[in-house]
Amino acid sequence: MSSENGQAAGGAKGAPPEQLALIRESVRKAEVPRAKPRTWRGAALAKELPVARVLVDKGALHLDRYFDYAVPEELDADAQPGVRVRVRFGAGRHRVREGRREGGGLIDGFLVERLAESDYSGPLAALAQVVSPEPVLSEELLGLARAVADRYAGSLADVLQLAVPPRSARAEQRSSPAALPPPPAPEPGSWSRYEQGPAFLESLARGGAPRAVWNALPGPGWSEELARAVTATLASGRGALVVLPDGRAVARIDAALTALLGRGRHAVLTADAGPEKRYAQWLAVRRGSVRAVIGTRAAMFAPVRDLGLVAVWDDGDDSHSEQHAPQPHAREVLLLRAAQDRCGFLLGGWSCTVEAAQLVETGWARPLVAGRERVRGAAPLVRTVGDGDFARDEAARAARLPTLAWQVVREGLRHGPVLVQVPRRGYVPRMACARCREPARCRHCAGPLEARGFDDLRCGWCGREESGWHCPECGGFRLRAQVVGARRTAEELGRAFPAVAVRTSGREHVLDTVPAAPALVVSTPGAEPVAEGGYAAALLLDGWAMLGRPDLRAGEDALRRWIGAAALVRPQSAGGTVVVVAEPTLRPVQALVRWDPVGHAVRELAERAELGFPPVSRMAAVSGPGRAVAEFLRAVELPGEAEVLGPVPLPVTAAGQQRRPGGPPPGEHWERSLIRVPPGRGAALAGALKAAQAARTARGAGEAVRVRIDPPDIG
DNA sequence: AGCACGCCGACT
């Protein structure tokens, strides 16, 4: 391949259609049908594979296309696939000054591939710079990023921003340590509590790729069990990746892995390390000196070599959803990874999401559960208190506590710390049957009914008005707004037990652990400290607030949070007791009493299938100013089976109110439409939405709309 | 998004 002046303009004279044209001197199209190629300022090009295919890092605009650039000879060695490059990327014709071509500004990109020829018919500009020879974007990572972008109707560049941390030259210069040899396969340890536990570990250690949904027994055993799964995978000579919902969970696995393997075999990727340290850790993983990674959601893209296992803990926790576009969920990303890399997959938690149940239901993953006897042996006694039981005795009434709750707290405090779970503020009430409390749903699309004002009842999804509502369960015809709980209870509780220390754990101050001494520990869901030796008792308050949220997941979420607290309580055999203040006939409450989160998820799944809800159907939300949403819906070419619900107005963000991610800016009136498709059509839906979005931004038409796959709050 | 090209009307 000649690089020197080399290329005859293609076409007319029958010369080979040489692609590698470089500078177009001010050549007019009329004279030469194709740009007349010349070398770039006399500089030579790479002799082999002189074309670099580049992913230009320019947000949503480039729309996932690659652009070809010429590789100057002096960049030949460094310009390998996966490196960061800088290129000129600008509009229209290019100025030619002093023989050098000037496009738009210099922008960053990734070199994706080296090619012999380009299929671009115009002249190619040259790579301006190879930022560093470190190949940060492997073929696997690129493939994963593309799959995630497709799944979420997002751009490749957006996903890569999540997947590849910003460069730090200093971190790159430091050399990563040599990899340690694989450790010996671990003993099964407490995995033998689960029927298929030892077999699962053995399969990993042998180099197999088992896929399991693991319902962990309550108590502290889970972290060591996860660490053993990682160790078994390392023993097979492969790498492992574990994604956890928060820093506290990461710290627990970190400790368990260190105990099992010592230091140096695993990396911790969390947001709170500085950018340089984070990049250094990431590089150590990419370079293969560390084979195991644990971390919070950003770690889901960690470039672990030769993956043998991906694992997620507590996938129902909403911090597994990435905040940045296109907002992928760690579970879904790891599912894509498991499929792409054909590696093992472990989805674990004390509770069970509907998505997890679906993985078992479809046969993609096997259940990894303990027998009922084991479960009963590990779980605390759970008792319920409904509204009817509210206090007769004076002291309990002062604390707004049912008598039973009062007694259990008092008894618990004689043996150790007692956990009191109070809900976070800010839940929106929704309408339910005043008699049986069945949530009120739209008769057309089964969305949640919301009161928009006096006597104005509408569906939160399709916006249709409901005038003659009656309860399909009990025939009742009166509605009530469900109660939102008060955290005042905690203070009152403290006053009711004046001799006992009250400690609180919540958003601002999250306690990691509390000692075994008697104390009242008041916590919001997810912030519960671990008690040394386990809590003697737990009181789960305001079940109505948790169940009354206008969300499809209200029941599942309430159960997950209750179980998250109750799993920190001693087993029933050691006196552990939990009291939940909620209507005993409700499904999540019964599931808690029986300690059967899997059964609950399976029933929810069946119901979602029947009603056409996710995850059985796939949903997308389109939101923005009303006119823009309408325009978008007119333009988008949806797959035939798609069903459009709405649009309905979104609540206006008040001036002082914090803007919800994806919500309207303060004061603006936005609308939202939901689109759902039957199972198996998710990719088609995402593709259609992406194409419509691309067409809109290319035309620069009107105001932007937001497209969100798997919207989290669908009523 | 920028930004240049180009087609059409008003000007020295």
Add this chain to the structure above:
DNA sequence: GTCGGCGTGCTC
């Protein structure tokens, strides 16, 4: 003729 309005379309 030539200057410059902004509508259109491209970016290797």
